[in-house]
Amino acid sequence: MEAVCIGHQSPLQMRLHASFNTLVLFSVTPFSSHFVTSVSPKSKGNKRLAYNGLWHSSWVPKPTDPIEEMLASPEQRLTLTHAQIQSINDMLDDPWAPRIQPPERHEAVVDLRRNIMEELYPEAKYSPVVLN
Numbered sequence: 001m002e003a004v005c006i007g008h009q010s011p012l013q014m015r016l017h018a019s020f021n022t023l024v025l026f027s028v029t030p031f032s033s034h035f036v037t038s039v040s041p042k043s044k045g046n047k048r049l050a051y052n053g054l055w056h057s058s059w060v061p062k063p064t065d066p067i068e069e070m071l072a073s074p075e076q077r078l079t080l081t082h083a084q085i086q087s088i089n090d091m092l093d094d095p096w097a098p099r100i101q102p103p104e105r106h107e108a109v110v111d112l113r114r115n116i117m118e119e120l121y122p123e124a125k126y127s128p129v130v131l132n
Helices: 082-093 103-120
Strands: 002-006 013-017 033-036
Touching: 082 103
Parallel strands: none
Antiparallel strands: 002 013, 002 033
C-alpha cells in the first residue's frame, strides 16, 4: 500500500509505504486529498483493514474561553474540529445560545470567523462549467 497525501497551500506530498500491522492517522481538510493504492498481489493473502471516522475534541468552546487566540492564525484555525467551529458559530448567530460579551469582543470574533470561511470556501478561481 502507498498513501499519498496532498496538502492545501503547498505542493506538499507525503508518501507512506506499507508495513505490517501499522495504523496511519492523518488530518483531512477541505483542501487536501489522499489516495491509497491497492494491496499488492505479492502480499501473500494479507488484507487491508480500514477504519474511517471523525476526530473529536473534548474542548467545546464557551463564551469565556480565549476564542480570539484560537482563531488568531491559519495554523491554529486548522486545528479546530467541525464541532468546535459550529459551537463558535452558534455563539455568534443563535439567539438562544450563550453570547460572547462584551459586544466589541463579539464583533472581533465575527471578523475572525470571516477569515475561517474565506480559508474553507475561497472564491472560485475559474468560472463554473455550464452544461447545456
